[in-house]
Amino acid sequence: MSGVTEHVDVSVPVRTAYDQWTQFEEFPHFMEGVEEVRQLSDTMTHWTVEIAGVKREFDAEITEQLPDERVAWRSTSGAQQAGVVTFHRLDAGNTRVSLQLEFEPRGMMEQAGDKMGIVDRRAKGDLERFKQYIERRGQETGAWRGKVDRPQP
Template sequence: MELTATTTIRKPAPQVYAFWRDLENLPTFMAHLEQVRTTGERTSHWTADAPFGKDVGWDAEILEEVPGEKIAWRSTGNADVPNAGTVRFVPAPDGVSTEVHVVLVYDIPGGTIGKAVAKYFGEEPHQQLDDDLRRLKQVLETGEVVRSDGAPWGKRARKEFPQRPAQPLSDAELAKGADA
């Protein structure tokens, strides 16, 4: 499965590139990621969030990096869901912003994990990546993922539809947080 998405962020390309190149930032906006841990200059270990399939982790390596312009990576070893990605950073015509163009490729296997992944992406798999990039834009332009009362848990927003009502959260809901 190949997913593509693009957004424009009102920040210069070197800044957007630097944020993405620190791979540990990816889980702040990519819904399916629980954690990315850097293990070497070009290597890292990625852990998926529960909806993607419990306890799914894989190693990844950066294949190509052109500062300010492009990063390409792929999973290595026996990843449960072999995957690869490329992101390009292109200066926008306004002279201020950066176009972010992403391509993700998943080699979805059969079996339980394959089913969990397929279920996670649902009928509109690209919507997930579109939402990821919207959050990347929020983080870079405003500092954090925007929360509403109806969608209080940031990157879980789409999974929560129909949402909780647009009324303030109780202390109990706040204490339980995103795990509620």
């Protein structure tokens, strides 16, 4: 497994940043290579992505969601990956959004891209574009304030 850790500080309150992040179908607006995300249920999403000319589809399950704090997920089909995004209040109008992602590169192209740091740069770019997206809007496009408890082992 490979991993990426990145963060970005956004000039919106925690609630605004968190609420926007729960709008998965908006991800193509700021995530490079994400063509579509469909929300299938409160905890399931279906993704269509294109990376280095290779189109892939996979399902991901929300494994934990705490309003204004964190969203964690893992893939349930396709490439193996898991991650968590956390939201930290810096002050009344600023939030740190932190991303931790673990993934299993598939095939020679993905393995080479991982070794060259492409995934790290893409994650950093996605967070920067999220910052621009939410700061330009000034408010979230929607919100899901439900809670998903982490499964017990």
